Amino acid sequence: MAFAKVLVVDDNEILLSSLSQVLQHHDFEVISASNVSDALRHISSGSFDVLLSDLHMPGPGDGLTVVSAMRHANPKAVTMLLSSFPEMGAAAHAILLQTDEILVKPMNIPALVDAIKQRLANGPKKTRVVESVATILERSIESSIQDWLKRVEQEETLMAIPMSREQRCGHLVQVFGDLVERLRSFKPLGSKEPMSAASTEHGESRRKQGYTAAMMVEESRMLQVSIFNTLQNNLATIDFSVLLLGVMTIADEVDSQLSQAMAGYIAESTFDALPA
Incomplete structure (x- = not known):
């Protein structure tokens, strides 16, 4: 000593x-x-x-x-x-x-x-495994999606549109993949992200399925809540030195994907309004 x-x-x-x-x-x-x-x-x-x-x-x-x-x-x-x-x-x-x-x-x-x-x-109190926000989200995709689905199922407005589980949740695997990639890229907040074909397609699909714009926003809000709930459940392993940046990046990326989905939604609405 x-x-x-x-x-x-x-x-x-x-x-x-x-x-x-x-x-x-x-x-x-x-x-x-x-x-x-x-x-x-x-x-x-x-x-x-x-x-x-x-x-x-x-x-x-x-x-x-x-x-x-x-x-x-x-x-x-x-x-x-x-x-x-x-x-x-x-x-x-x-x-x-x-x-x-x-x-x-x-x-x-x-x-x-x-x-x-x-x-x-x-000696140290304990050996602690420290994980990045990206790693936690990557290994928690299924549980995060399930948490999101439970929240959606409690919202009568959203459940008024009948869908299969795949129709309702199928886009989320790509969303989480894009989110994990964004977190690991360490791009500055507010960076102009490449257009996501999957997000645009999601917006077009929701328009065809009968969603309103407000319902799209509510789904996105619930997604952020579910993601932050996942982080809350993993505080014992999270790397606090990058937590705030990770949270801000998540919010920025989810909002970016919503914006692109809304562009697809509006484009589909315009197409619907055209004369036959």
Whole structure:
């Protein structure tokens, strides 16, 4: 334990220097980083026994980003976050799913050293499998579709149009495939997506089946609810460092597909209105 290697991350240079000196004095091997980028560089190029990181830092990423990277690269490392905000409610519970402990600033130095030593003696709370939003959705396609179908079946307006299960749900496999591909492409939000022939065809089919535009929108809304419900049910494995971006990407992609489906719907409506 005397030679345990610690990565200390904090944007406050004075605190970073003080923590490093204190830990070195207590026989820890210390590597310091003043921002998330430097921390990720150290994590990718070396191994560590302990991560001690500030939670809130300026610039891209935060302490959770560092924790997530450490969990991937050094799954046996103890991860500890420093925060000036002790009352974090549900957010603290979510963070603790991938962090061993949250310490409140300003911390008592002897207590900090004791906490690190105690965590090293006990080891990480648990080995946690971390998955991307795309991976979770990809393995949950069938259950997400089933959740969506249950919601649709409770909506009298939608169920007034009789359909087989295939007619009602057949388009969703392609929707989820497109969504997973979009999540993994890391394209900027608002990027102009290629036209989806499947979405256009879906809009044309719904027009022929007797849907109104409002019913199309309601189906799409229920789809987003079902997708977010799937993510909620997988909080124990989700990678929190990319969760917000994933949620925004999902909303953007589902809306894009609805827009393209509505274009097909309108085109079919125009065709219906033409004289025979």
